[in-house]
Amino acid sequence: MTIPPNHPSIPAPRVGLLLVNLGTPDEANPQAVKRYLAEFLSDRRVVEIPALAWQPILRGIILNTRPKKSAHAYSQVWTDAGSPLAAITRAQAAALADAWPGVTVDWAMRYGNPAIGDRLAALKDAGCDRILIAPLYPQYCAATTATANDKAFATLAGMRWQPAIRTLPPYHDDPTYIAALADSVRQSLTALDFEPQALMASFHGMPSRTLDLGDPYHCQCQKTARLLGEALGRELTVTFQSRFGRAKWLGPATDATLTEFPGRGVTRVAIVAPGFSADCLETLEELAIRGRESFLAAGGAQFAYLPCLNDSEIGIEMLRDILSRELAGWIGAQ
Incomplete structure (x- = not known):
């Protein structure tokens, strides 16, 4: 032609x-x-x-x-x-x-x-x-x-x-992702000047009906937290943040848990957000700023927000590994 x-x-x-x-x-x-x-x-x-x-x-x-x-x-x-x-x-x-x-x-x-x-x-x-x-x-x-x-x-x-x-x-249960999370959390915990009594894993909230409608989100969040806890050798407290409106949301709620902790004798807390691939408003403002304020106001003594994987060396290596698998068969095929 x-x-x-x-x-x-x-x-x-x-x-x-x-x-x-x-x-x-x-x-x-x-x-x-x-x-x-x-x-x-x-x-x-x-x-x-x-x-x-x-x-x-x-x-x-x-x-x-x-x-x-x-x-x-x-x-x-x-x-x-x-x-x-x-x-x-x-x-x-x-x-x-x-x-x-x-x-x-x-x-x-x-x-x-x-x-x-x-x-x-x-x-x-x-x-x-x-x-x-x-x-x-x-x-x-x-x-x-x-x-x-x-x-x-x-x-x-x-x-x-x-x-x-x-x-x-x-990729909630991908071994590469879990290993990267664990390495990142260990590095962040090592840099703290205190030992947290509780390590929280806060995921973005969703209305409870999403679970009933068939979303695997809640189960996948729980599995991520379980695998991360096993990799770290410690139990994580799983919570959900960012509630909006009057509907029932997945729980327990992050903000409520933070304010309840001091009354239960937990005054040193670190929190990580494994559902976010990059830090954003919900992690930097809602957790690192407002979460800290509410925890300290409730009687907490020490609080730390642990950053997401972001563009760290650990995070980029994780993305490179996972994405390479998805690109397999295409790379070099042109």
């Missing part, structure tokens, strides 16, 4: 890798937070209430009250490079950029910028005819992993020439 004049050239094929995390506002101000929350809380995977009932509440109440409070929270953890979640995800992608010959590594946010659709299109335009979409959620939940994949698939639906797609499965 003769290619007609001015026909766009076809770039040499490559493999694409798109790291995906939850999202963030573009700035730490009420206007940007309102835009972000409008997108986030309009996702039917996130809020499983009929739109006719939910949207008036969202538009009439929540988006007129919550952005100012959330913007203040973001301002407490904002960095020169932007939000911690975006900055760390960008750094993770940069650290993996040269990990595999012939692989183009990019990153995106499910809500906010850079958008999944834009980055998938950019990878396709760069010649990536095979793309691994990697939602960086160790434990699977419809409100996290599934909605990231939904957004990617919606982009593919609009493409004439679709790349081949793989998606990263949950």
